Amino acid sequence: MKSCAIFIALLTLFCQGVSFISGRSTGNHNRSNKYGQTDGNDTRGYISIDCGNTEGDSTYYQSDAAFIDTGVNKEISPDLLPYMPPSYCRTVRRFPDGERNCYTLKPLNGRDNSYLIRAHFMYGNYDGQNRAPVFNVYVGVSFWGKVMPVSPFMEFVLEIIHKPSTDFIYICLVDIGQGTPFISALLLRPLNNSTYVSDLGSLRTIMRLSTDRVASVSQTAQIPSYSEDKYGRIWPPLPPIASSPSEGWEVFSTSTDLSHLKNDAYEVPLSILKGGIRPSGSNHSFTFNLPGIGQGIHPSFIFSIYWHFAETQKLDANESRELNIFASNNFDSGPITLKYMEAVTVVAPAINIGPDSVLWFTINQTNDSSLPPILNAFEIYAVTKLSHAATNQHDVNAIMDVKTQYYKLLNGWHGDPCLPAAPWNGVNCSDSNSDSPRITSLNLASRGLTGEILPALSSLTSLSYLNLSHNELTGTVPEFLAKLPSLIIIDLRENKLSGSVPTELMEKARSGSLSLSLDGNPDLCTMDVCMKKSKKLTEKHMVWVSLVAFVFLALVLLAVAVFCFYRWKRKAGSTTAPQSVLHGGDGMESKNRKFSYSEVMNMTNKLQTIIGKGGFGTVYHGCLKDGTEVAIKILKGSSIMNVQSFRTEAELLMRVHHRSLVSLVGYCDERCTMALIYEYMANGNLQEHLSGERTRTLGWKERLQISIDAAEGLEYLHCGCKPAVIHRDLKTANILLDHRVRAKLADFGISRIFSTESATHISTDHVAGTPGYLAPE
Template sequence: MHLNKFVQGQQIPGFISIDCGAQNDYLDSYLNLYYETDAKYVDTGENRQVSTDNIYVNNDERSKNLRIFPNGTRNCYTLGLDQGKGNKYLIRASFFYGNYGSRNVTPVFDVHIDTNVLFTVHRSDYFCEEVIYSPSRDYVQLCLINTRNGVPFISALELRLLDRDIYPVDLGALVMSDRYALGMQSWPIRHPDDAFDRIWYHYFPVGTKNISNNTILEIDPTSNPYKVPMWVLETAQVLSDPSFWVFSSNITDSWYIYLYFTEIQALQTNQSREFSVYVDNEVVATESLQFSTMTTFQSQMITGQTNVSFGLSPTAQSTLLPTLNAFEIYQVLDLPNPMTAQGDFDAMVNVRMAYRLVQTEDSWQGDPCIPAIYTWSGLNCSNDNNHRIISLNLSSSGLTGLIAPAFANLTMMESLDLSNNQLTGPVPDYFAQMPSLKILNLSVNNLNGTVPRDLMKKKQDGTLLLGLDGNQNLCNSTSCSSKGWSRTKRGIIVPVIASTLSVVVVILLAVIAIIWRNGRKGNDGSMTRISRNRVFSYSEIECITDNFKNIIGEGGFGKVYLGKLEEGTKVAVKVLSHSSSQGPKEFETEAKLLMVVHHRNLVNLIGYCDEPGNMALVYEYMSQGNLQFHLSKNLSQVISWSQRLQIAVDAAHGLEYLHSGCRPPIIHRDFKTTNILLDENLQAKIADFGLSRAFTTDFDSHVSTTPAGTPGYLDPEFHSSGNLNQKSDVYSFGIVLFELITGLPAVIKGKENVTHILHRVTPLIRRGNIESVMDPKLNGEYNIASAWKAVEIAMSCVPAIAVQRPDMSHVLLELKECMTLELVSPQNRQNGISKRSYSFETSSLDFEMSPTAR
């Protein structure tokens, strides 16, 4: 299995984690985050390792390697945003020089975000810079700028999706200056304790004392919109009167201050904690704390001060001194430089990808037009605020293949020179529709066919200067048919077509016979049918995705885009990334399987594109996303217990069909919550068949293969032996069923270790208390008998020995009975047996992932 697919399948939605210079993707078990190599995010640079004297200095995996950029002035990472523009993101870049290569010279260089300066790197110790940013495009570019003071480098790059209603960013961006938790222990707090992976460092102001709450502190989540971690809120500092923190800034800087308060001590009736908040010695707010309720103070923007201070002071009515749990300080960063219009930017990126243009010192990196000193070579842009591309010269650039459809999207283009290359195929019709095009030079290529009539008309009426010389097989006259073309078509092309069609008919009949012989009725009552999948051209793929505008997902294969067919039907388009080594193999596996396998609980393949260098799969669009999203997010609309059971039944139908309804049987191999998609009615369908395998014959008991899949879902027996069988999918189904029951992920990151879901739920099941097992978000809205039945089914699926597990047909039957229990008397939620006694041997629970000490 391609590791990028493994990583992306487990990556948290809205998170990108890159270990720059690393050789392999990996799971950081401490953070419960998957880190990728930077291979697919940057085109340039070289991997390096810090010196052996420094490799363990920071006790951080990201500080062991780095990526350096010895060539070019501007080198950029491009981070695609699954959730798109208009959202708010925390972006963190980390740097550790580590004296790689024993150079002993710390470089100094600038870092840009998109088209604006972000900060300057000039330190050799390990450090990171954070910015909160709301991009205006569907991707962010972080660029390292060589200022002639050493080779730029970077150690890690992380992007985290934030909630929209926190950290207001009206203009520019916010650069983190300080983030501290008061009274906290010595280690920093970040993910998974912090949902946004902010890093909280400890701070002990002089003249204060720690207080803490050793009991379970339950904070009303509505009072904590910034989602400050519980570990931060459980400790605080009691401040003396008065207490101030002072920090300095340049006189032109602007700042925001965020203060977080929680009363963690149960106050007596005669006690109160009320205090004034000062900023620059002026009272700006009065806070009165209530037990287990959080209060957040956000200052107005502070400007024009060389020394900005904030402090707290008790009011006359207060009997207790002020407390403070944590604070953050952000500098407001102006971003004066606009960006190239997104349509033009996207078009140029697609041109670069289409021709695999070599990156050189004048490489196409970052924004094409801005800043002006870094404009892409061969490119000219308008000088207005829109920054549109008006001319492009790619003459003698070694271009091969067809003329890329992306040129059509450069609607303000006035001059395009593609001469002296090796371009083939016809002259596209779209050139005649480009409204601003005045000069088009296609001379000295290998183009063929007939020049479009509308293009010749523009040349003849003088509105277009058209160069076509040096294309020997190109006819630029309306009299082409009188020069033997019709004879060629009649004498050669027609017989070839007839011959080809006869071969195709024979092959098609053979395929029909094979499918008819092996076909049988599926569980939905439909006969496995002959594929009528549509074949798309790459230009059609560009059209239906609006030039790859909206990214809705990503895996090792590549990105998934939202598309719309001609009649308005929404589709999901999975496009093969050129950097994916495993992608073509998975593309072929998935396409072949879904062309002949159809079921109402398998995602439907509508069509595909398979042109040289451009592969894509077009699926039906599942509007409610994947199951993991609904279980892991605190959504306002929680999926009910009956809906969860129906999702389990749907998924079981899909697996049972693969195992029993197909000849030969098919094993999914990567069954998990992210591969269960939901439509608008929450009907579940299984997706992602890139790892699927079929038995050679109906009598095979297993297929030997290298272990592949996702941690937490892997069959322990398969993980150790490599023997794959249908019971491997059954094990994965059991884990998914436990996720539906508990709301927990397959792998749980706690404060002390990483825990498999079975390690967490098995002791609770032994105690016989179903309430402690069920997802608390259900608020007790379930029939206890059906809940216990679901637990029994899940436990039957997960024995370490495969032969002890039932087949999917049995699991499906049991789930339907479970569904009946829920639906027969839903009003009697508390009826049934509330406690049961279970006896499970601990040794029977064998997992592919062991707990890791914090």
């Protein structure tokens, strides 16, 4: 059995992604490829970045300005331009500052989808030193590869197939002290998720060869690309060292029109499938030996191989082409029959070889085949486990909020906060050898920060050192700083903070458990007298709030009495009782309905946001399918009547409509859960405004209007409804305010409904909910 031996030097060339540029080797690079993008392909989700180019190419490439804000743009040496390097290699972005610099890519398809990512590096003697740097490249926080350009004239390429677990992909260049990192181009292509599947990790490209032709000696390392490859894959030809007839195989090609060929999910370009190799002479097989893979080419010892076939020869009735593939680690594909004008890909997903073993494969003609085997192309990938733990997600979310607030002031904050290599400038992290690292120190001194101290810092629970000194921060010192369990040093000097320092924070400082620096904040009071003064002001404020609440409630009751007396006088002179909505209904009624338990869970996002609690139950914020905001009250078990009574009362009350009553949108009585769905009142309840819980102060005109609205609502319940409804629990907490600060009564829907003819039999000994005003009538 003859073999095709590809030597170590050649393997090094392809496996490390080096390509040589020459005057005749770049025809497919210059303009027409966009790394495989043409007008005929679906280019949605493509990312093609010409690094260091401030303007980009409006047709094919884009500038990298939107993907990174560090680095310096440079042009390669003019001495190389006569050699016609690819357009994307004529500029570079170099990174003289910082140990790591990261590009941020946001693929259109988001997380958990497969992408081909390729990075191009051509030194081009841009700095005139004739000494190409060496540095590391990471995907996220995990090592991807080391860039080691052979010479200024050689293009170095790293390629990987990666499925990210987040919506962002960070490509980071890390300085290892052997020259300034740089990059020429960066490409991302979305893949078909049914292809290149690996459960063991990402796939780093080791080799991809088209067997339909052999490169000439002068083009040994050329790597042409193909505009028709929608995934931007590069298909180099067979090396010249493998072209000897003594190797036992020969190259073939066909002129057959392949436009009707049935391609598979891998969609290898038709130009690749037009030819390939087959055994020569009387041979029935051919072998590829790939020495060195696993020893110096890549540290991985698990490889995936993809063989691509297409039968382009029309076979006679008595002819067939059946083959079998054998490879390292006892891989056996079993018999594979090729069909005319159909492409097929055979995959060896995980071939495990030892560090001293040789990766090889043999393609045999089976005993049942009348024709020898063929091979159109093949790909070899190293399984790369990108398993390094990223920074704790809670810390990431918090520090990202800080970054968003101060984006223009925090250049270089890209990628993971802690990894790889050095963390962000001003950030220190815990040891990352095992668990996800935590942010332990944050130094944002002298960064020009403005506004209040961000609440997002409260989520950095492992923070031990916080320095926000020498900025323009305003507002008060937040109480959450005293709640951070690991915080032992806080430096807030030279800001514009005001008010008093939280008592708990001062007590920690006095006990020695916390180092607190506050000098240079002239409006900030740290003396005990401030604490006492603040306490006295709070007590005085509560007295005034109580007095105002009492006066306001008295006004409401007076207004109710006046309206009821007026209504009673008007009814005494009339022989026709007022028409109640309960006997008719209007257009609103069509929107009221019964909701299922699952609908209640969906509209509240599984009871996520509590907006109130009371004697009847807890109130949650929610949204209907059309986006209408609602308030959902889940009744307590002790508040619930029997199901039939609840249903009857809810359906009756859904027909009560008045501008001064909170509308009941619907109800739920499923799975032992009884809930009432009300319209949402944007300005909360009156009690919050009177007690100072809300910052907005009600004017006297607004207070008077609220009194009138409440009185009208109560008068309607008592006199305008048939049967009449007694509220039973009137208090400021049940007077809600809409976006116009108009008042509406709430919680009347949980009161008992009674007939006016039997009003004397109503029992008021037990009133549900919390104590409130009960009308004497």
